[in-house]
Amino acid sequence: MPPSSSTPDADALFDPVLAHGGVRAVTGDRAWLQAMLDAEAALAGAAADCGVIERGDADAIAAACDVAGFDAAAIGRDATATGNPVVPLVRELTAAVGAPADAHVHRGATSQDVLDSAAMLVARAAVDVIVDDLAAAATAAADLARAHRDVPMAGRTLLQQAVPTTFGCRAAGWMTGLDTAVTRLRTIRATGLPAQLGGAAGTLAALGDAGPDVATAFARRLDLVAPVVPWHTIRTPVAELSGALGTAAGVCAKVARDITLLAQTEIGEVSEGVPGRGGSSTMPHKHNPVAAVAAVAAAAAAPGLVATLLSAMVHEHERAAGAWHAEWRPWTQLLRTTGSAAAWLRDSVGNLEVHTERMRANLDLTGGLPQAERVTAALTDALGRLTAHDLVGAAADRALAEGTDLHTQLAAERDVTDVCPPDELVRLLDPVGATGNAAALVDRALAHHDRRVAATSSSSAAVGHTS
Amino acid sequence: MPPSSSTPDADALFDPVLAHGGVRAVTGDRAWLQAMLDAEAALAGAAADCGVIERGDADAIAAACDVAGFDAAAIGRDATATGNPVVPLVRELTAAVGAPADAHVHRGATSQDVLDSAAMLVARAAVDVIVDDLAAAATAAADLARAHRDVPMAGRTLLQQAVPTTFGCRAAGWMTGLDTAVTRLRTIRATGLPAQLGGAAGTLAALGDAGPDVATAFARRLDLVAPVVPWHTIRTPVAELSGALGTAAGVCAKVARDITLLAQTEIGEVSEGVPGRGGSSTMPHKHNPVAAVAAVAAAAAAPGLVATLLSAMVHEHERAAGAWHAEWRPWTQLLRTTGSAAAWLRDSVGNLEVHTERMRANLDLTGGLPQAERVTAALTDALGRLTAHDLVGAAADRALAEGTDLHTQLAAERDVTDVCPPDELVRLLDPVGATGNAAALVDRALAHHDRRVAATSSSSAAVGHTS
Amino acid sequence: MPPSSSTPDADALFDPVLAHGGVRAVTGDRAWLQAMLDAEAALAGAAADCGVIERGDADAIAAACDVAGFDAAAIGRDATATGNPVVPLVRELTAAVGAPADAHVHRGATSQDVLDSAAMLVARAAVDVIVDDLAAAATAAADLARAHRDVPMAGRTLLQQAVPTTFGCRAAGWMTGLDTAVTRLRTIRATGLPAQLGGAAGTLAALGDAGPDVATAFARRLDLVAPVVPWHTIRTPVAELSGALGTAAGVCAKVARDITLLAQTEIGEVSEGVPGRGGSSTMPHKHNPVAAVAAVAAAAAAPGLVATLLSAMVHEHERAAGAWHAEWRPWTQLLRTTGSAAAWLRDSVGNLEVHTERMRANLDLTGGLPQAERVTAALTDALGRLTAHDLVGAAADRALAEGTDLHTQLAAERDVTDVCPPDELVRLLDPVGATGNAAALVDRALAHHDRRVAATSSSSAAVGHTS
Amino acid sequence: MPPSSSTPDADALFDPVLAHGGVRAVTGDRAWLQAMLDAEAALAGAAADCGVIERGDADAIAAACDVAGFDAAAIGRDATATGNPVVPLVRELTAAVGAPADAHVHRGATSQDVLDSAAMLVARAAVDVIVDDLAAAATAAADLARAHRDVPMAGRTLLQQAVPTTFGCRAAGWMTGLDTAVTRLRTIRATGLPAQLGGAAGTLAALGDAGPDVATAFARRLDLVAPVVPWHTIRTPVAELSGALGTAAGVCAKVARDITLLAQTEIGEVSEGVPGRGGSSTMPHKHNPVAAVAAVAAAAAAPGLVATLLSAMVHEHERAAGAWHAEWRPWTQLLRTTGSAAAWLRDSVGNLEVHTERMRANLDLTGGLPQAERVTAALTDALGRLTAHDLVGAAADRALAEGTDLHTQLAAERDVTDVCPPDELVRLLDPVGATGNAAALVDRALAHHDRRVAATSSSSAAVGHTS
Numbered sequence A, B, C, D: 001m002p003p004s005s006s007t008p009d010a011d012a013l014f015d016p017v018l019a020h021g022g023v024r025a026v027t028g029d030r031a032w033l034q035a036m037l038d039a040e041a042a043l044a045g046a047a048a049d050c051g052v053i054e055r056g057d058a059d060a061i062a063a064a065c066d067v068a069g070f071d072a073a074a075i076g077r078d079a080t081a082t083g084n085p086v087v088p089l090v091r092e093l094t095a096a097v098g099a100p101a102d103a104h105v106h107r108g109a110t111s112q113d114v115l116d117s118a119a120m121l122v123a124r125a126a127v128d129v130i131v132d133d134l135a136a137a138a139t140a141a142a143d144l145a146r147a148h149r150d151v152p153m154a155g156r157t158l159l160q161q162a163v164p165t166t167f168g169c170r171a172a173g174w175m176t177g178l179d180t181a182v183t184r185l186r187t188i189r190a191t192g193l194p195a196q197l198g199g200a201a202g203t204l205a206a207l208g209d210a211g212p213d214v215a216t217a218f219a220r221r222l223d224l225v226a227p228v229v230p231w232h233t234i235r236t237p238v239a240e241l242s243g244a245l246g247t248a249a250g251v252c253a254k255v256a257r258d259i260t261l262l263a264q265t266e267i268g269e270v271s272e273g274v275p276g277r278g279g280s281s282t283m284p285h286k287h288n289p290v291a292a293v294a295a296v297a298a299a300a301a302a303p304g305l306v307a308t309l310l311s312a313m314v315h316e317h318e319r320a321a322g323a324w325h326a327e328w329r330p331w332t333q334l335l336r337t338t339g340s341a342a343a344w345l346r347d348s349v350g351n352l353e354v355h356t357e358r359m360r361a362n363l364d365l366t367g368g369l370p371q372a373e374r375v376t377a378a379l380t381d382a383l384g385r386l387t388a389h390d391l392v393g394a395a396a397d398r399a400l401a402e403g404t405d406l407h408t409q410l411a412a413e414r415d416v417t418d419v420c421p422p423d424e425l426v427r428l429l430d431p432v433g434a435t436g437n438a439a440a441l442v443d444r445a446l447a448h449h450d451r452r453v454a455a456t457s458s459s460s461a462a463v464g465h466t467s
Helices: A029-049 A055-064 A072-081 A086-097 A111-147 A167-191 A205-222 A236-262 A290-300 A302-311 A325-350 A356-364 A369-383 A385-402 A406-411 A414-419 A422-429 A438-463 B029-049 B055-064 B072-081 B086-097 B111-147 B167-191 B205-222 B236-262 B290-300 B302-311 B325-350 B356-364 B369-383 B385-402 B406-411 B414-419 B422-429 B438-463 C029-049 C055-064 C072-081 C086-097 C111-147 C167-191 C205-222 C236-262 C290-300 C302-311 C325-350 C356-364 C369-383 C385-402 C406-411 C414-419 C422-429 C438-463 D029-049 D055-064 D072-081 D086-097 D111-147 D167-191 D205-222 D236-262 D290-300 D302-311 D325-350 D356-364 D369-383 D385-402 D406-411 D414-419 D422-429 D438-463
Strands: A152-157 A160-166 A270-272 A352-354 B152-157 B160-166 B270-272 B352-354 C152-157 C160-166 C270-272 C352-354 D152-157 D160-166 D270-272 D352-354
Touching (some): A029 A086, A029 A111, A055 A086, A072 A086, A111 A167, A111 A325, A111 A438, A152 A167, A160 A356, A160 A369, A160 A438, A167 A236, A167 C236, A205 C438, A236 A270, A236 A290, A236 C236, A236 C302, A290 A302, A290 B072, A290 B325, A302 B302, A325 B290, A369 A414, A385 A414, A414 A422, A438 C205, B029 B055, B029 B072, B029 B205, B086 B111, B111 B236, B111 B325, B160 B167, B236 B270, B236 B302, B236 B325, B290 B325, B302 D302, B325 B352, B385 B406, B385 B414, B406 B414, B414 B422, B438 D205, C029 C055, C029 C072, C029 C205, C152 C167, C160 C167, C160 C356, C167 C236, C167 C438, C236 C270, C236 C290, C236 C302, C236 C325, C270 C290, C290 C325, C290 D072, C302 D302, C325 D290, C369 C414, D029 D205, D072 D086, D111 D167, D111 D205, D111 D236, D111 D438, D160 D369, D167 D438, D236 D270, D236 D325, D270 D290, D290 D325, D302 D325, D369 D406, D369 D422, D406 D422, D414 D422
Antiparallel strands (some): A152 A160, A270 A352, B270 B352, C152 C160, D152 D160
């Protein structure tokens, strides 16, 4: 027997994990409904700004545009008659406003004007949350990069140890990716979220000659971009934010993935240091990196949602027969899942414990072999390239076969010791010296990051409305 | 300011359109939670069946497994500590059961056992709803095919009129596609939804030698398939149902798309006859096919969700670090969006009004040109192929250029009238006679459909548990 | 029996339709191979720039970097030993260079450095082609908007006639969408395509202290962006271009979709005027809009490819175990399919024939009903809102029921004729006057377009290397 | 300068890695073209079977249907006039056949009949290759499961060691997943690949009353399923195979992913034993699992392609305006990428070297902690559940803190040694005894596998045409 209830059934069982952090609240029914009401209030205000209706009527409409007076579930149920919730919302709002202002509710607008504008308002609020979490994760990565700038770690390619890098260099890469995602989302937030106002066929006909001015005032009141023309069926704003969210989710997934890999029992180079989380009473050795795992999971939903939103760009004529409706759920889900990935990642990176002794131990696992190329290069001047290559290669093979290390083999090799003092051989085989330009790259990346943060702070101070 | 609330915010604003019909109720928090509790009850029951625990303890556990005693939102919130809701659910259940049976709650199982089994139970309930709607839509299409078996309609290729078909033939195609989707979903429902029981690493270690028997009893109690081995990280059951749901959604989209196209103002061959829906007080000529539009919209979300679920098949080792969690939301969404498409389509096809006079009028729009090939063929014996082809081609060109019809042109052509009596010319140009084997194909398709329905009815009667 | 051959089998059967236009040539084996060789030449040149190797050696390497000397198929076959084609390419190149410069081939680089840099070069060439086609399509749309600024056409929502717009307004919307896609792609082309140079683990270790300078010189030589740090496993450049390509494809699909819909036999408002294409000898009335159909088809492949590339952002550690290889084919396919959509769309829009008389005839199909709201508004002052609404509503219902038009009904209505002179009634019911601000929107959009084109031209003149 | 050439540019640079194995040859231009010609030959033969044309004409047509006589690139180029390659192919074939049989070439068919039927033939050949590789990989996994039935290995959940399993159990899971994919693909191969024959609007009009019989004979000649009605716009056959291929690719990805993880330097439990592959001259410790990496990469392309094919199910009316063309490339790519994944996986699993000593060493890494729960259970009878739990928990905490092992801690605990003899403590802490029902599950899975193989062999022997 399926359960049933008179109140709507939420998705609260999975949301705390999969719609984690601040993004859930700003993308729920109440947020959507308030955003639609904000659009209706701004429409009335803009009409008054342009002399189309009386200011008093606009004020009366605005006064009624408070989500507290509306029942999202009831409006949703009534939406089935026309296919969208704006029609019943306008009916409810008109009733709430009362005469005489009620004649001017929704004046000149079509349902899509209100819903699309609301979608942009909801997205803006969600992007603020997402950017905040991504930026915090970037800052946490910057702290890791700074603190571990010179800590050697096995560089790993195709999941195999290759040559050394530093953990700082890895963290600097994470930080740079997160910063790039932040920058792109901030750009779209500032310039890529347009208001929508076009009326029944996008010609603003019902507003007469004042139409274009009302549209401009409408956008200004919502603090959204005023588009060149209505974009009812030209969905680039939807697609561009979708792409940026998909990219941000992908960066989160990469970082989180790295954390889950570094946290493997056999590697143990990092762990999430949140007391009481990720442990197991029956398996005391487990330290599940819960936040990183959840970030991976949330991010995994993004690509499919981006594809859905891109596929839904094919809006027919002046209003789509399905493609528009097809955006609503994936739009919300993409904001939520990206926000969830960002929130979990902020948690994971921000609480990361770094086990530098394990990094060193893992580097030594293969007995100095990652430094083989470096030794060969150092011996080339004295022995010639081919001889050096063959000598080191043979020593490496013996080390592998005998389970010893490269130092043991090379130190027993007269041709080597003749041209390479013992101290020098030790130095060449020390991974600490084999990290190349890792530190310089960390410094460059941190300088870049600091400039971005500084620029954001000053622009936030000036503009005053970004998160 | 984002709204906030102590009770979870639902998605009730869009659900009635985008999670339409019966599928929403069977995939919500209460349904998921009850399914998990059903799994816990079955586990205890199975353990008792195999002598692992006392029957009385199993009964005590089963008695507590009622969703009414649990708070989904609270369990969801506590899920963040471990990343899944089963851990807090088991804690709550254990408390509810009380001593001494509480020692046997969740015995031998891991969280994924319960959640995966619940996912299959939720899916089964949803598939029942979906199949019911798809089958009803197929029946409605069968009725249309039968009623309009011989009604000529323009066959359209690349959105251009081609040669005639019948509306019955079109409807028979819809019906066949829907039937195929029903058959595949029924097959998976019967043989492709396995229970999950493996314990911490899939070895059933905590149940001792009784493990495999308990797993079998567990599956039997849930009326799910008993798998060969635990499928914690081998996700073919998830993938196969996903593919079938995506296919079903695609069929719904095709049919619904056709309806929106045939309902265009300029074509007007069908309309949705639901009083009070799809009209517009300010645009009295509009008859929006709301149900078909909503079906298109719902179906559009499916391919991306299928891709997400297929991408999430890469589960590491004995339990995935993210890919498992990544399934939960898309799984639910895919069931809902496919169910929504099916429910709306059932509504649309079931209420379809067919305007046969417009079908005929549209066929005549191009002045008999769709029958040009047929006339050519008929004249070939008398005139030779090349002459016939050139003659009819020239007549068609003149008809197009002068805006007359093919009959006017050919009737004025001595070479034609010499060999083709006036009645025969009229007959050749009548689209009614140009529908080929449309009627035979309708009959064949209906016979096939009737056999499928009959087979289902008798198997339902025998088995007694399919919808 | 599968066919076999010693020369590689191409995909030339479908490419002319599905990899249409200029993009195929710049994304094929030869283009990829030359791009890799360009990267090798730039690497040697950059090393010489920074004093790491002799200029003469760099010149010798550069001289050998000509695709004409290499066999793509053979290199491809040898790629299976390591999993990527750079290893055999470097071997071949080293042999071609000969002593002594051969010691410096590929110095300091890892395979991914060369392949990623080549991927950016290939993408740049493809983006140039795509931008060129999109911009030409936008220009063609601008011409249509200008020429048909005041031509009334039925505005259509949910595939139903709604209220009038103009064909110019529709074309202006197309143009604006295409311009937006062009602008985004140009921005990425200028600032979003980075060179890749990091060496085995991204630390530039093998180039010693000169590493960062060599990386900068390398980027400068390839005219690619110098990234802050190597992006071997931070794939934002791949993701951002993917998103932009997906968006561009979506815009193409929308425009092309509109064309296929407007070209329907029953609507007939546009057709593709390419002699000898899209016709049918046996169905003389058919005018298949082949270019628009092919654009729709090509664009349809983009969202799935974008999803694949976003999913593939999860690169482990310093080099991915699969996710990197997973990019190569979708990257090429996404460039090709977007380019194909753009090329076909340029063809379609550039050859579009507009049938304004059919636009007018279609507008009149519903007997003036789309102007019902306008008449109501005009009568409101004299009759009051409610009376006006009821009067016009009843007239509309009678017009629909009797198959007459709104003018006939209203002209027979004393209450109407008393307050509305005959000329005024005709004027109110004329769709020409009901297009609202369509003309003003066209003018605004064209002004915006012209500014974009002018800005591009002057910046192209200054920079000299954009298409 | 983009390279150019008069012969078509292949994708041979990446194909050997990304379109690996036998599938490339059976999905190339020659294979497609021959399949179309096979359809034309079968069509003529079927027409003769039903008395529609002379047997001699049919034979003449069949004789000309050899790919050797046709130029795929030229046909591809000419396809742009109509949008599909069948039109120029038929023209070429007609010319090749010559009078008088040429009048009967392609008789009664539309382009889509030939292309869809060819798509099924191409798919069948590719599925045979894919099934062969998947089945071989399953056999290799079965061999591993049998050989390592009792070899303990750390069970790993969320990439953390959990409790022990056996490598045989893991391999049995792989085998079962591969077998399931094989079974599903074989079922579709046998019952899900239909011929297509409907003529211009799907009514078989041009074949007169013989139409349905010709369609049946046509299917029989191609050894494809005879569908109930033409499926020009009902794309379930495409969707169902797509879903099955996506599922198969996902299983390959899971297995390959496991291999890359087990092959990590720090884990080292498996390696690919192919001499000369995956090594690095400069990094002698590297053993890149090239085949597994390539399998992961190939499989990653599948979900997006499945989504594209599902999205493309929305075919309008009697033939789609774009959605049909949109299938061709993804269909080919999905066959190739799934085939590539299967071929690489067969290689990887078939050459897998298993390092059981590393499995044991890794199990001991955590000092017996994975067996903590087992010890607790064993002490419960003597000490009571709570005391046992607390005692073992404290010992585990000390072991972790001091870096010793659980045995050291427990052996020093009087409360433990009083009730548990030394031998018993060693036994309890030995992972060999903690693998639960792993061996029984392996046996059950192998029995199931053997039955499947036996059933396939006998049915192959009987039917004689499956691979």
